[in-house]
Amino acid sequence: MNKPYVIGIDMGGTNTVFGVVDARGNVLSKSAVKTATHSDIKLYIDDLYAELSKLIEAAGGNDKIKGIGVGAPNGNFYSGKIEFAPNLPWKGQIPFAELMTQKFGIPTALTNDANAAAIGEMIYGAARGMKHFIMITLGTGVGSGIVIDGKLVYGHDGFAGELGHTTSVRNNGRMCGCGKTGCLETYASATGVARTAREMLDMSKEASLLRNIPADSITSKDVYEAAVQGDKIALEIFEYTGKILGEALADFVAFSAPEAIILFGGLSKAGDFILKPIVDHMNANVLPLWKGKVKVMFSELKEADAAILGASALAWEIK
Amino acid sequence: MNKPYVIGIDMGGTNTVFGVVDARGNVLSKSAVKTATHSDIKLYIDDLYAELSKLIEAAGGNDKIKGIGVGAPNGNFYSGKIEFAPNLPWKGQIPFAELMTQKFGIPTALTNDANAAAIGEMIYGAARGMKHFIMITLGTGVGSGIVIDGKLVYGHDGFAGELGHTTSVRNNGRMCGCGKTGCLETYASATGVARTAREMLDMSKEASLLRNIPADSITSKDVYEAAVQGDKIALEIFEYTGKILGEALADFVAFSAPEAIILFGGLSKAGDFILKPIVDHMNANVLPLWKGKVKVMFSELKEADAAILGASALAWEIK
Numbered sequence: 359m360n361k362p363y364v365i366g367i368d369m370g371g372t373n374t375v376f377g378v379v380d381a382r383g384n385v386l387s388k389s390a391v392k393t394a395t396h397s398d399i400k401l402y403i404d405d406l407y408a409e410l411s412k413l414i415e416a417a418g419g420n421d422k423i424k425g426i427g428v429g430a431p432n433g434n435f436y437s438g439k440i441e442f443a444p445n446l447p448w449k450g451q452i453p454f455a456e457l458m459t460q461k462f463g464i465p466t467a468l469t470n471d472a473n474a475a476a477i478g479e480m481i482y483g484a485a486r487g488m489k490h491f492i493m494i495t496l497g498t499g500v501g502s503g504i505v506i507d508g509k510l511v512y513g514h515d516g517f518a519g520e521l522g523h524t525t526s527v528r529n530n531g532r533m534c535g536c537g538k539t540g541c542l543e544t545y546a547s548a549t550g551v552a553r554t555a556r557e558m559l560d561m562s563k564e565a566s567l568l569r570n571i572p573a574d575s576i577t578s579k580d581v582y583e584a585a586v587q588g589d590k591i592a593l594e595i596f597e598y599t600g601k602i603l604g605e606a607l608a609d610f611v612a613f614s615a616p617e618a619i620i621l622f623g624g625l626s627k628a629g630d631f632i633l634k635p636i637v638d639h640m641n642a643n644v645l646p647l648w649k650g651k652v653k654v655m656f657s658e659l660k661e662a663d664a665a666i667l668g669a670s671a672l673a674w675e676i677k
Numbered sequence: 678m679n680k681p682y683v684i685g686i687d688m689g690g691t692n693t694v695f696g697v698v699d700a701r702g703n704v705l706s707k708s709a710v711k712t713a714t715h716s717d718i719k720l721y722i723d724d725l726y727a728e729l730s731k732l733i734e735a736a737g738g739n740d741k742i743k744g745i746g747v748g749a750p751n752g753n754f755y756s757g758k759i760e761f762a763p764n765l766p767w768k769g770q771i772p773f774a775e776l777m778t779q780k781f782g783i784p785t786a787l788t789n790d791a792n793a794a795a796i797g798e799m800i801y802g803a804a805r806g807m808k809h810f811i812m813i814t815l816g817t818g819v820g821s822g823i824v825i826d827g828k829l830v831y832g833h834d835g836f837a838g839e840l841g842h843t844t845s846v847r848n849n850g851r852m853c854g855c856g857k858t859g860c861l862e863t864y865a866s867a868t869g870v871a872r873t874a875r876e877m878l879d880m881s882k883e884a885s886l887l888r889n890i891p892a893d894s895i896t897s898k899d900v901y902e903a904a905v906q907g908d909k910i911a912l913e914i915f916e917y918t919g920k921i922l923g924e925a926l927a928d929f930v931a932f933s934a935p936e937a938i939i940l941f942g943g944l945s946k947a948g949d950f951i952l953k954p955i956v957d958h959m960n961a962n963v964l965p966l967w968k969g970k971v972k973v974m975f976s977e978l979k980e981a982d983a984a985i986l987g988a989s990a991l992a993w994e995i996k
Contacts, residue, residue: 489833506825506830511825511933514934515934519931523931524928525927525962528846608844612838612843613840613932614832614837643844645842646856647761
């Protein structure tokens with residue numbers, strides 16, 4: 359029997375959003391529950407079940423649903439488990455795909471959020487038709503999903519694609535939540551941009567619109583808005599961030615020779631302010647054969663739906 | 678009809694070695710021709726034909742040969758061409774696989790030497806049974822072949838796996854033949870080790886066995902021999918090289934989460950002198966989930982035959 363819909367669940371540290379999606383990438387219905395308030399995984403799933411069941415009923419019941427795809431922090435595609443996620447309330451290894459399959463009676467697949475975004479982009483977004491690309495998610499952290507020969511790279515253990523934790527600054531780099539220093543994530547995430555803003559404002563006497571904002575609450579959005587007004591320090595912040603990101607992308611190109619690198623998440627809203635230095639510094643650091651040849655582009659998924667779409671895309675691939 | 682043999686051809690800048698190989702990885706016969714003396718590709722192929730035909734005849738003729746596999750600098754698997762190889766006498770794009778197929782009447786596949794080494798290791802060597810590993814060749818340069826899900830990664834354009842040209846030293850790095858600075862290859866190759874030796878001897882007043890050798894002719898073998906004797910500078914050279922290589926490997930692990938990294942080539946003969954710092958610095962720079970989990974090992978292919986075996990392995994995969 360033909361099952362026309364899938365469920366996409368995007369689990370964040372605070373909220374979990376989910377929806378029913380058709381084969382063309384339309385989100386037919388969506389809703390949300392809190393993640394952080396449930397210290398017991400069973401209660402969380404009960405809550406999710408109560409809300410999601412309504413959407414499933416409205417779509418025609420379980421018989422219409424091919425599968426459930428979940429994007430979750432530290433989600434492991436191979437094991438279906440959420441493994442030691444620092445930003446979730448449940449410790450250790452949670453067999454989330456199995457618990458969901460049992461509760462809903464619908465086959466469930468799980469991966470991390472950046473991998474889900476990459477699959478979403480390949481099925482519904484800017485990477486349609488591409489066999490080789492790298493998705494970089496620029497949010498609170500920096501995540502990545504790598505596609506080679508049309509397939510997501512999970513690696514030996516299911517944890518491939520942690521490009522946010524490659525080292526950008528080898529000596530005296532910023533401390534990262536992972537325990538290392540100098541990780542790409544500490545510079546190229548939205549939080550990294552805010553850190554750069556604070557450092558640059560500290561080190562410089564230059565006037566800046568950003569000085570009107572308390573240093574601790576400057577966001578990458580504030581930097582963008584200042585850049586739009588021609589603020590010199592704001593432009594320098596994006597140049598600095600773009601340089602570090604572009605240099606990192608050059609190394610990623612040397613690894614898998616992708617057709618394109620696709621940027622997703624809050625920071626990508628900075629548009630050309632961030633894109634131009636990224637592309638310039640990437641091209642300055644690749645072998646001659648790749649100069650000017652690797653596309654760098656923004657996600658084409660509508661932001662409000664992107665996380666649900668990405669997670670849902672995984673469900674089409676359930677065998 | 679069952680074809681029990683393949684031909685492996687390893688093309689180097691100076692010499693080309695080749696042999697007839699059976700399915701168990703035995704090199705039944707081998708020979709060599711000069712590469713560098715042939716400025717015309719046709720004359721080179723004529724010379725190769727004259728020598729290789731003898732081996733093919735001795736093995737029972739073309740009917741016994743499944744295919745020819747070639748490992749060549751800048752060899753592109755997709756196009757079958759050698760493309761702009763700086764160390765070969767022929768300029769531009771050489772349709773080598775096609776020329777060989779025409780000349781010999783045997784299907785020919787081509788890739789670069791490091792990719793050939795990875796396939797060889799997977800079929801005959803240390804990576805048998807592995808689905809995810811990275812081969813690093815430490816020779817005059819640093820090459821790499823990446824295997825994901827049991828398949829070699831060629832990327833969008835056939836040039837994936839140029840890990841020798843990822844950037845190890847971001848500022849004031851050594852000049853590389855590729856035009857960039859700070860490439861891994863300028864530190865971790867045999868030539869890189871010799872450069873490090875000269876720099877360390879210059880900067881230090883420490884006594885060293887290496888001071889008995891003219892600075893310009895110190896090789897990585899000399900450094901090894903001094904290290905065996907407990908020479909302090911020689912040990913520091915390997916520590917320095919191993920640190921840079923280990924840091925680079927940590928980033929590669931974040932990309933494809935391999936089961937193992939396999940080292941091949943001249944420098945790997947330095948054994949534990951190089952292996953220990955590599956492993957220590959790799960583990961210091963990976964995410965906690967990978968610490969102590971990724972194997973670093975040396976190639977298991979007999980060195981004299983390895984290049985031929987690697988290239989020949991490609992021929993088994995010709996459809």
